[in-house]
Amino acid sequence: MIDTHCHFDFPPFNDDTKRALMLAQEGGVKKIVIPTVGQSNWSKVQRLCQRYPALYYGLGIHPFFSAEHTSDVCQRLNIELKAAVQQSHSKCVAVGECGLDFAIETLDRELQQTWLQAQLQLANIYRLPIILHCRKAFPELVRAIKAETPSQGGVYHGFSGSYQQAVQLIDLGLKIGVGGTITYERAKKNARGYRETTPF
Ligand SMILES: [Zn+2]
Numbered sequence: 001m002i003d004t005h006c007h008f009d010f011p012p013f014n015d016d017t018k019r020a021l022m023l024a025q026e027g028g029v030k031k032i033v034i035p036t037v038g039q040s041n042w043s044k045v046q047r048l049c050q051r052y053p054a055l056y057y058g059l060g061i062h063p064f065f066s067a068e069h070t071s072d073v074c075q076r077l078n079i080e081l082k083a084a085v086q087q088s089h090s091k092c093v094a095v096g097e098c099g100l101d102f103a104i105e106t107l108d109r110e111l112q113q114t115w116l117q118a119q120l121q122l123a124n125i126y127r128l129p130i131i132l133h134c135r136k137a138f139p140e141l142v143r144a145i146k147a148e149t150p151s152q153g154g155v156y157h158g159f160s161g162s163y164q165q166a167v168q169l170i171d172l173g174l175k176i177g178v179g180g181t182i183t184y185e186r187a188k189k190n191a192r193g194y195r196e197t198t199p200f
Contacts, residue, residue: 002031005097005131005157005177008055009034009045021054030054035097035131035157037062039073042080049091058094058131059084060119063101063112074118078125085126094154095123096131100144103135113144120148130154132174138165145172 003024006013013020024032034057036045042059049055059081061069084092098119100112123130129152134141138161149172156169157177166176 001029002033003029004033004155004175005035006032007034007037008032009041009048017048017052021052025054031056033058033093033131035062035094036060037097038065038068039076040065040068046084046091056091056093058096058128059092060094060096060098060131061115062097063099063107063115063133064104066111066115067108069115074115077119078122081122081126081128085128092128094129094131095119095126096154097133097157098130099133100137100141101133101135102137102140109137109140113140116141116144117148120144120150123150123152123154124148127152132156133158142168142172145174149173 008014008017008020021032031054034045034049034055036042036057036059038061045057049057059077061073061077081092081095084090096119098116100109100116101107102109120130122128130150132141132154134156153173153175155175155177158179159166159169159176160179169176
């Protein structure tokens with residue numbers, strides 16, 4: 001199994017990286033993809049992945065941190081991605097985490113959309129899949145993906161939508177990621193969306 005979304009550089013994983021990796025391996029998780037959140041942790045995660053063979057990463061700007069990034073940083077992301085994918089045995093396997101979060105009122109929506117669009121373009125330039133985050137912005141996210149469809153697909157993480165929404169994402173070439181919500185007794189809508197669109 002490959003975990004496609006684990007912030008392995010954050011607690012509780014970063015206290016004892018070796019032990020956390022060992023526990024993951026014991027549970028059958030052989031590889032882990034770490035999405036980055038912005039310029040502040042790109043190099044930290046890159047170093048971590050150089051050190052441990054099981055770790056891989058994506059480079060991106062998470063919507064939570066959209067206000068901290070200027071267009072210069074987007075240029076930097078372009079340069080970092082270019083350098084990362086040119087390395088032999090590159091461990092950069094995605095662009096992200098990026099996306100839209102309209103659940104938090106204080107986050108500038110227009111800025112989030114600008115960074116998402118830029119990252120969708122970069123994913124296509126470097127032929128990498130995309131790691132997507134979305135809360136309360138489903139129609140806007142779908143619109144952005146339709147305008148710049150990632151040629152290598154991607155994962156919409158922590159999916160908690162309906163069957164119809166899952167189908168829309170799959171039709172756009174994406175995979176849906178599920179988190180703990182799938183196990184909630186009351187999450188009937190989510191469970192149906194997942195069961196009926198995911199071949200086991
Ligand atoms: Zn995440």
